[in-house]
Amino acid sequence: MNTEEQFLENFIKGERFIRKYKLYLVSFVIIFVLWLIVSFVMDTIKESNVRESNEIYANLLVKNDDKILLDKLKNKNLNLYAIFLMQKLTQNPTNTQILQELNALSENEKIEPLFRNIIALANNDKSIFLKDYAKILEAYVLLGQKKIEEANVLLAQIKPNTPLEKIAKNLKHYQGISQ
Template identity: 40%
Template sequence: MALKDDIKAIKTGLSTEEQMIENFIKGERFFKKYKYYILALVLALVVYFVYDYASGVIHEKNTKANNEIYANLMQDPNNTQNLDLLKEKNANLYALFLLAHEKDMSDFDTRFTELEKLKLDPLLISILKSDLNNSTFLRNYNKLLQAFELLEEGKIEQAQLLLAQIPTTSELRGLANNFKHYKGIKQ
């Protein structure tokens, strides 16, 4: 009986080894058949991760440089060299600087016409084109902030009325719709 058990154990061991060798051979055939595709995929992944890392480092470096230029301009708003450098490197930050310092600058109108030629964020363009004292965008934004505060306090009906006053053509309409669905639920 022990001999039969030993023979069965050897047979099962051999069949397990056969299956393992068979799977190894199948894997080798698969790799040989698709090795160029696998290598191309691995190479593409490596290139993507290197590009992503490098672009992140470059973006961070540019952000620090732009912030440094902006901080220098805050110290000396009449420095035309830094102003031109900021205009070249970050047009949006340049436009915000001009908006913040329009009182300090005598040639704001000429600079404002220059802004229309630059590639600016659409939301920033909307703010710049509007009259800052009577801006519909800023009024709608103010309504949105008031509605959010009312939602936080649990005054949902009053917030719904404020949100309904924001026109459908406003850039803030998407946010207003999201706030309409918010029922003051704290999470």
């Protein structure tokens, strides 16, 4: 067989393959194009929501007590709303209304799990993911009360090779506790 015959034979085989799997190939192309369109639209909507949430948050930082903006932020982005409440709580730690709102948010499934633990820690609840951090804070309070032995026990419970290990060692060192 010469080259032209081989080329013609391969062309015919390719044509048969395309005829046989035409429906599958067209379906694949259509699904792929639809996926591209949907992902583009979803990304655009998500980006728009993030931009709008950030604008609302920036306006809330200027106008602290605007209830309309606060409700908009709560509806748009619960995580950013919780951050705003945490910021207000640092300005007024005894505000029970903010504490109750944060408690309700910490049980909401739409809030990021790690952020729920941060809220729980701010409310003096036990946090699963931040237990070493909670131990550091508790040990710091104990050291302030001159309960060095109890603080030493808590600081010794912090696992090695974690970022908090250095902080634990520093707290032991500055209180005269040798390792």
